[in-house]
Structure formats: structure tokens, C-alpha cells
Amino acid sequence: MVSRVIPVDAFDLVIFGGTGDLARRKILPGLFRRYCAGQMPSNSRIVGAARSKLDGDGYRAFVTEAIHEFGGGRSCEDGTLESFLKQLDYVSIDARGEAGWDELADKIKDSKLVRAYYFSVGPSLFGDLAERLHLHGLADEDSRIVVEKPFGRDLETAKALNASLAEHFDENQIYRIDHYLGKETVQNLMAVRFGNMLFEPLWNAQYVDHIQITVAETVGVGGRGEYYDKSGAMRDMVQNHLMQLLCLIAMEPPAKFDPSAVRDEKLKVIRALDPVEPHQIVRGQYVTHDDSPSYRKAVNDPRSTTESFVALKVGISNWRWAGIPFYLRTGKMLAKRASEITVVFKQRNHSIFEEDELEHRNILSIRLQPDEGITLGVTIKEPGPGGMRLIDVPLDMSFAEALGEDGGDPPDAYERLIMDVIRGNQTLFMRGDEVEAAWAWTDPIIDGWTQRGEVPKPYDAGSDGPGDAEQMLARDGRSWRPISS
Numbered sequence: 001m002v003s004r005v006i007p008v009d010a011f012d013l014v015i016f017g018g019t020g021d022l023a024r025r026k027i028l029p030g031l032f033r034r035y036c037a038g039q040m041p042s043n044s045r046i047v048g049a050a051r052s053k054l055d056g057d058g059y060r061a062f063v064t065e066a067i068h069e070f071g072g073g074r075s076c077e078d079g080t081l082e083s084f085l086k087q088l089d090y091v092s093i094d095a096r097g098e099a100g101w102d103e104l105a106d107k108i109k110d111s112k113l114v115r116a117y118y119f120s121v122g123p124s125l126f127g128d129l130a131e132r133l134h135l136h137g138l139a140d141e142d143s144r145i146v147v148e149k150p151f152g153r154d155l156e157t158a159k160a161l162n163a164s165l166a167e168h169f170d171e172n173q174i175y176r177i178d179h180y181l182g183k184e185t186v187q188n189l190m191a192v193r194f195g196n197m198l199f200e201p202l203w204n205a206q207y208v209d210h211i212q213i214t215v216a217e218t219v220g221v222g223g224r225g226e227y228y229d230k231s232g233a234m235r236d237m238v239q240n241h242l243m244q245l246l247c248l249i250a251m252e253p254p255a256k257f258d259p260s261a262v263r264d265e266k267l268k269v270i271r272a273l274d275p276v277e278p279h280q281i282v283r284g285q286y287v288t289h290d291d292s293p294s295y296r297k298a299v300n301d302p303r304s305t306t307e308s309f310v311a312l313k314v315g316i317s318n319w320r321w322a323g324i325p326f327y328l329r330t331g332k333m334l335a336k337r338a339s340e341i342t343v344v345f346k347q348r349n350h351s352i353f354e355e356d357e358l359e360h361r362n363i364l365s366i367r368l369q370p371d372e373g374i375t376l377g378v379t380i381k382e383p384g385p386g387g388m389r390l391i392d393v394p395l396d397m398s399f400a401e402a403l404g405e406d407g408g409d410p411p412d413a414y415e416r417l418i419m420d421v422i423r424g425n426q427t428l429f430m431r432g433d434e435v436e437a438a439w440a441w442t443d444p445i446i447d448g449w450t451q452r453g454e455v456p457k458p459y460d461a462g463s464d465g466p467g468d469a470e471q472m473l474a475r476d477g478r479s480w481r482p483i484s485s
């Protein structure tokens with residue numbers, strides 16, 4: 001099956017931080033793939049804007065290398081890269097000074113195309129960029145800005161960032177990226193919930209036993225040690241990515257699939273989250289037993305108390321979910337790279353089959369990575385003449401298999417989200433009040449650790465995390481889905 005490519009209007013996209021790591025690995029190769037798919041009209045322009053002193057040719061050489069290295073050219077024909085490069089330009093600019101701004105204004109000011117500014121720079125520059133765009137007459141009401149994570153490190157800093165952007169841009173011009181929301185399966189989660197009759201009637205405390213959300217990485221902190229140590233798994237992953245997944249799983253059906261309706265419902269979930277008690281959280285730090293460095297060595301601080309793993313039991317106080325635990329877990333250096341949402345339904349209340357001694361539960365599992373897909377565990381009769389014995393088997397919908405080659409290689413999250421920016425669709429971006437509400441819930445948890453002087457539990461690299469995380473679920477008579485399965 002070939003996926004439909006919906007055309008977008010021609011655009012000018014300025015990438016501040018256009019020579020950075022994110023631009024090189026994700027944004028530029030992603031744009032090239034959209035170009036190959038016919039989604040970048042020939043009068044569109046991409047302007048890299050960064051501190052490096054490069055000219056247009058130098059930038060095109062940089063982009064060529066990025067595309068070769070990060071696979072942007074996979075589905076493109078010969079000669080297409082050259083024509084893509086013709087639509088690229090570069091300005092050497094200083095976000096905090098005057099250098100380069102007149103040149104940028106000359107290049108784009110009179111253009112009537114859709115205009116978007118991607119702030120692919122550290123958040124400390126967001127306010128400066130907004131201010132300079134305004135001063136140079138580039139912050140007109142039709143333009144859009146895309147901002148990267150981290151959006152603050154607590155409620156106070158998030159509010160300050162929101163305020164600095166709000167000075168020159170309205171909320172409907174601001175696109176706060178959480179690339180998890182751009183994943184095919186995350187959107188499929190909404191399609192499964194709200195596009196089928198089958199699930200929504202069961203999607204509540206009466207039929208669901210509990211829900212697990214796991215985002216497991218096999219890599220350590222790598223070269224980001226210093227940055228990561230100031231952040232930790234709670235700030236880096238839970239406050240944004242896991243929180244967004246939780247919202248989509250738990251929210252009420254919006255009246256329409258439009259930005260305000262969807263984001264209103266997500267916000268209601270965050271506001272209904274219970275405070276988390278200390279016994280509902282396990283923090284961990286990885287320890288290695290080979291040549292790779294343990295967490296504390298990797299961040300160069302033998303006393304670091306930052307967590308590289310966190311598991312939480314979260315409650316949502318509303319009519320639909322009261323009493324149903326949501327177990328969230330994320331960490332580095334775990335057994336396998338796997339992101340999965342699992343909805344475990346309740347045990348049926350009566351069995352008519354005499355020979356059936358086992359517990360059978362329907363489990364809906366939504367894999368975000370790797371191998372995006374959805375599996376529903378159902379109970380059937382064991383084949384053969386052995387009587388009425390029941391077994392659980394998966395009904396598997398792997399997108400790669402079901403949708404053929406094209407469906408198996410869906411656009412990267414960044415590609416999809418950038419195209420949404422051009423279309424002016426904010427549904428899959430976080431609104432300012434959502435981000436602030438998420439920090440308002442997260443802050444007391446982190447403050448509690450500091451006040452109590454809590455030290456994370458060590459866990460072995462390559463494991464499923466600290467044993468305490470297993471025990472937290474065992475106390476409830478439940479267990480985590482093994483990460484390595």
C-alpha cells in the first residue's frame with residue numbers, strides 16, 4: 001500500500017542552530033526525505049542560521065554530508081540531492097548580537113510564503129531569538145516558531161520561557177516539539193481508541209486492571225553526561241515524553257480531532273494526576289561491569305545523585321480512572337531498546353471451562369519502537385484433540401507487514417511534525433499551559449528527593465532496572481512486562 005502524500009504550501013523555513021547536532025541528524029535529512037516525497041514545493045527555501053562562519057556552498061556541503069550519514073537519501077532518485085541543495089541557503093548569525101540579522105531579513109522579509117523559524121538551539125537563546133525576530137520585523141502574525149525540548153527545568157523556568165516567547169508571538173504561532181507525538185504509533189493510538197467501536201467502551205476502570213508505559217534505552221549518557229546529570233530521567237523523559245503518552249492513553253474523547261479539543265483533554269489528565277508518594281517511585285543509576293563507564297564515571301561525578309532510571313506508580317483522580325494504577329518506567333542502559341504502552345485488562349469474572357486453570361487476560365500492547373505495531377492478546381482453544389484447553393495468542397498488527405514497504409518505513413517523527421508546522425496544525429504540539437501543568441506535577445517529586453537526600457539505587461547495565469521497581473509492582477500483585485521479551 002502506498003501512503004498518500006498531501007501537498008503543503010511553499011514555505012521559508014529558517015533553522016536557527018542549522019549546523020547543530022539535531023539539525024544534522026534529524027531536521028535536514030528529514031526535510032530531504034519530504035522533498036523526495038514531493039512535499040517541498042520548488043519555490044520553498046530552507047535557510048540555515050547559526051554561529052559558524054560558512055557561506056552557502058559551505059552549508060550545502062555540510063547538509064550533503066548530513067544526508068549521506070543519516071540516511072536521508074534512502075528513497076530518493078539520482079540528481080534529487082543536487083536539486084534539493086539549490087533550495088538551501090545560509091546566514092551566519094548571532095542570536096545575542098546584531099551580526100547577520102539584516103542579511104537574514106533581506107533574504108526572507110518580502111517573501112509571501114508560509115514562514116517558520118525552527119529554534120534548534122539551547123533554550124537560553126529562545127528569548128533572544130524571539131526578540132531579534134521582532135526587532136527586525138520578522139515576527140509578523142503569520143509566522144510560526146518551533147521550539148525544542150527541554151522546555152524549562154521546572155515550573156518557574158518554563159513560565160519564564162513561555163513569557164519570553166509570548167512577548168512577540170501568540171500561542172497559536174508557537175509549536176513546542178515533543179517528537180514522541182510525531183511517531184506513527186502514537187497517532188495510531190488515537191486512531192485505535194477513537195476510530196473503533198471495540199476499545200473505547202472497555203477503556204476505563206471497570207475493565208482495565210492497569211496500564212504500563214515503558215521507554216527503555218540501551219545507551220548510556222554518552223557524550224551528554226554533563227547536561228544529563230543536571231537533568232535526570234524525570235526531567236529528560238517523564239515530564240515530557242511519558243507524560244504525553246499517558247495523556248493520550250487516559251484522555252477523554254475530544255469532540256473533534258483539532259488542536260484545541262485534543263490539547264484541552266490532555267491538560268485535564270495532567271491536572272487530575274495524584275501527587276506521587278515516596279513509596280510510589282523507584283530511582284536508579286546504572287553500574288557497568290565491562291569497559292564502558294558506570295553512570296557516575298560517565299558524568300564525571302563520583303557522588304552524583306541524579307537518576308538514569310525512574311519507575312513510578314501514578315494515579316488519575318477522575319471518573320474514568322480512579323483506582324487504576326498507571327506504571328511508568330524509563331531508563332538508560334537497560335536490556336533492550338523498547339518503547340511500549342501496555343493496557344492490561346481485568347481477568348474475566350467467571351470461567352465456564354472446567355479444564356481452564358490458568359489466568360487469562362487480554363493485553364493490548366502498543367509498540368512505539370522498534371518495530372512499531374499493535375498486538376492484542378486473545379484467549380483461544382489450544383488446537384488438537386486435548387479437550388477444551390485455553391491458550392493466549394497474539395493478534396499481531398505489525399505496520400511493516402500490514403502496510404507493505406511504504407507503511408513499514410513511515411516518515412520520521414520530525415518530518416511529520418515539521419510538515420504539520422507548515423500546515424499550521426498544532427494538534428501534535430504541546431501548549432504552554434500543558435507544559436506548565438506537567439512541571440507543576442513534576443516539581444514536588446524532584447523537590448522531595450532533594451529534601452530527603454535520596455540516593456538512586458544501583459542497577460546493572462543490561463538489566464530491567466533496579467529490583468525495587470519489580471517489588472513496587474509485586475506489592476500490588478502485578479509485574480512489569482519484561483523489557484527483554
Ligand code: NAD
Pocket residue numbers: 016017018019020021022023049050051052093094095096119120121122123125148149150
Ligand atoms: P548543538 O550544540 O549541536 O548546536 C547548537 C546550534 O546552535 C549550533 O548550530 C550553533 O551554531 C547554534 N548557536 C549556538 N549559540 C548561538 C548563538 N549565540 N547565535 C546563533 N546560533 C548559535 O545543539 P543540538 O544538539 O543541535 O540541540 C539544539 C536544541 O535541540 C537544544 O535545545 C537541545 O536540547 C534540543 N534537542 C537536541 C536533540 C539532539 O538529538 N541533538 C534532541 C532533542 C532536543
